[in-house]
Amino acid sequence: MAIVLQALPCLARAPLRPLLPGRPMVRLASGMALAEQAQHLFESTVGAVLPGPMLHRALSLDPSSGLLKVRDRSFQLRQNLYLVGFGKAVLGMAAAAEELLGQHLVQGVISVPKGIRAAMERAGKQEMLLKPHSRVQVFEGAEDNLPDRDALRAALAIRQLAEGLTADDLLLVLISGGGSALLPAPIPPVTLEEKQTLTKLLAARGANIQELNTIRKALSQLKGGGLAQAAYPAQVVSLILSDVVGDPVEVIASGPTVASVHNVQDCLHILNHYGLRAALPRSVKTVLARADSDPHGPHTCGHVLNVIIGSNTLALAEAQRQAEALGYRAVVLSAAIQGDVKSVARFYGLLAQVAGAQLTLPGTRASVEEDEQLRELAAELQLPDLQLKEALETVAGARGPVCLLAGGEPTVQLQGSGKGGRNQELALRVGAELGQRPLGSVDVLFLSGGTDGQDGPTEAAGAWVVPELASQAATEGLDVATFLSHNDSHTFFRCFRGGAHLLHTGLTGTNVMDVHFLFLRLR
Numbered sequence: 106m107a108i109v110l111q112a113l114p115c116l117a118r119a120p121l122r123p124l125l126p127g128r129p130m131v132r133l134a135s136g137m138a139l140a141e142q143a144q145h146l147f148e149s150t151v152g153a154v155l156p157g158p159m160l161h162r163a164l165s166l167d168p169s170s171g172l173l174k175v176r177d178r179s180f181q182l183r184q185n186l187y188l189v190g191f192g193k194a195v196l197g198m199a200a201a202a203e204e205l206l207g208q209h210l211v212q213g214v215i216s217v218p219k220g221i222r223a224a225m226e227r228a229g230k231q232e233m234l235l236k237p238h239s240r241v242q243v244f245e246g247a248e249d250n251l252p253d254r255d256a257l258r259a260a261l262a263i264r265q266l267a268e269g270l271t272a273d274d275l276l277l278v279l280i281s282g283g284g285s286a287l288l289p290a291p292i293p294p295v296t297l298e299e300k301q302t303l304t305k306l307l308a309a310r311g312a313n314i315q316e317l318n319t320i321r322k323a324l325s326q327l328k329g330g331g332l333a334q335a336a337y338p339a340q341v342v343s344l345i346l347s348d349v350v351g352d353p354v355e356v357i358a359s360g361p362t363v364a365s366v367h368n369v370q371d372c373l374h375i376l377n378h379y380g381l382r383a384a385l386p387r388s389v390k391t392v393l394a395r396a397d398s399d400p401h402g403p404h405t406c407g408h409v410l411n412v413i414i415g416s417n418t419l420a421l422a423e424a425q426r427q428a429e430a431l432g433y434r435a436v437v438l439s440a441a442i443q444g445d446v447k448s449v450a451r452f453y454g455l456l457a458q459v460a461g462a463q464l465t466l467p468g469t470r471a472s473v474e475e476d477e478q479l480r481e482l483a484a485e486l487q488l489p490d491l492q493l494k495e496a497l498e499t500v501a502g503a504r505g506p507v508c509l510l511a512g513g514e515p516t517v518q519l520q521g522s523g524k525g526g527r528n529q530e531l532a533l534r535v536g537a538e539l540g541q542r543p544l545g546s547v548d549v550l551f552l553s554g555g556t557d558g559q560d561g562p563t564e565a566a567g568a569w570v571v572p573e574l575a576s577q578a579a580t581e582g583l584d585v586a587t588f589l590s591h592n593d594s595h596t597f598f599r600c601f602r603g604g605a606h607l608l609h610t611g612l613t614g615t616n617v618m619d620v621h622f623l624f625l626r627l628r
């Protein structure tokens with residue numbers, strides 16, 4: 106009830122505004138320029154990881170010989186090239202691929218998010234669109250990142266194309282995050298609805314993407330190497346834009362061109378862990394039991410070349426370069442932020458406090474206690490590539506504004522029926538953390554944004570916060586803790602200051618996980 110009452114005052118507000126240069130400024134307690142810069146950095150970071158340039162870095166064609174080079178491998182083209190693709194970034198990848206391949210491309214089918222072509226047109230991103238007489242057929246589906254009938258139709262068209270290939274053919278597979286939902290082909294008798302319910306339940310209970318996709322693979326005709334097997338004996342080259350920490354090709358979009366190494370026991374273990382084994386539909390039990398006794402074993406993928414063409418690491422490297430151009434000392438902390446969103450938020454709160462103390466008085470510690478808590482939490486979160494020591498040393502020597510950059514994908518265990526996403530929930534939690542910590546005379550701003558432009562089932566990409574957030578919200582009658590208890594971060598940010606803290610880019614046409622920016626500046 107509290108949520109309903111709190112949401113009322115903002116119902117009459119205007120719809121969210123896109124981030125446009127020159128829009129009216131929002132008055133903030135702690136420096137508008139910082140907020141403007143943070144949003145600018147987010148947008149330009151996303152702009153640096155658009156699919157076309159990343160594809161061009163991996164692929165080249167010698168027009169005279171018809172030799173296609175993929176990194177250090179070459180393939181002879183002679184009217185034998187086909188293309189399929191699925192994922193949030195695949196429209197732009199396909200447009201770039203068709204432009205490069207020209208007449209060599211015989212036919213293609215791609216499965217991309219609902220509304221992406223209209224969004225790219227509206228944004229004037231012509232380079233992300235296929236040309237009018239394209240040989241690539243486009244299916245749009247998987248609204249809100251959930252597999253649906255449209256995506257199923259696309260998956261069947263992709264399977265049909267793959268199955269028609271011969272040993273003389275080459276299949277180029279374009280893969281990016283969101284591909285799992287865009288390529289659903291459940292093994293009968295499992296239905297689309299049953300698969301959708303199971304994946305939704307697993308995600309809501311906090312299953313990570315590795316666990317989720319292990320289950321998806323076991324129930325799918327095309328995931329876990331199934332697509333590569335359908336295309337056999339054609340050669341297969343997969344160009345993959347990674348949206349998973351560590352870039353594991355078998356996990357991204359559930360590895361349709363990578364042999365699955367999981368067995369039924371792994372699936373049962375995951376289903377048990379999330380309390381879902383007892384309630385499994387009969388069809389799922391049937392498919393798992395069948396897989397257990399499958400004499401053919403996992404798909405073999407010796408005819409496949411899988412190549413990662415872009416990732417979160419690339420986005421962070423760009424963000425670092427651009428933050429430095431804006432006058433910040435910038436350090437990349439990690440491209441592998443994972444773990445429960447509450448712990449990740451606490452990590453950033455502690456980091457702001459410890460780094461803020463370093464910035465104010467280099468060489469001092471916030472307090473031995475906070476310092477230790479930060480290190481303990483970092484160890485608990487098990488972030489393999491964390492550069493904490495280096496980051497704090499940089500802050501201590503900075504003598505000016507600092508920007509700490511990270512990327513990854515924390516997980517949210519849904520408890521409420523509110524509307525939100527990973528990034529907005531993280532930002533709101535970090536805002537609450539910052540408000541409770543002594544930060545001295547340091548301006549702090551934290552931003553969390555999904556590079557795909559859509560955070561969970563919301564129309565925002567993420568949000569930014571300052572330490573004053575909770576107290577400012579209270580003056581508008583908004584209680585941060587109540588919104589958080591219902592996972593209602595999006596409703597909060599829509600209400601708070603008329604949505605001014607939301608990142609609102611629209612679908613970006615790329616997808617390399619989330620980015621987190623922590624800005625610190627002496628007042």
Ligand SMILES: Nc1ncnc2c1ncn2[C@@H]1O[C@H](COP(=O)(O)OP(=O)(O)OP(=O)(O)O)[C@@H](O)[C@H]1O
Nearest residue numbers: 250282283517523524525526527530559560561592
């Ligand atoms: N109300 C909510 N509050 C916070 N997080 C939510 C909420 N509803 C959904 N989520 C989270 O949003 C995530 C799904 O978001 P999204 O569709 O952006 O996924 P994604 O990981 O970006 O997709 P993909 O990896 O397939 O590209 C899930 O992790 C889910 O827990």
Ligand SMILES: O=C(O)[C@H](O)CO
Nearest residue numbers: 282283284285357358
């Ligand atoms: O599609 C998926 O499975 C996720 O985005 C991870 O790649």
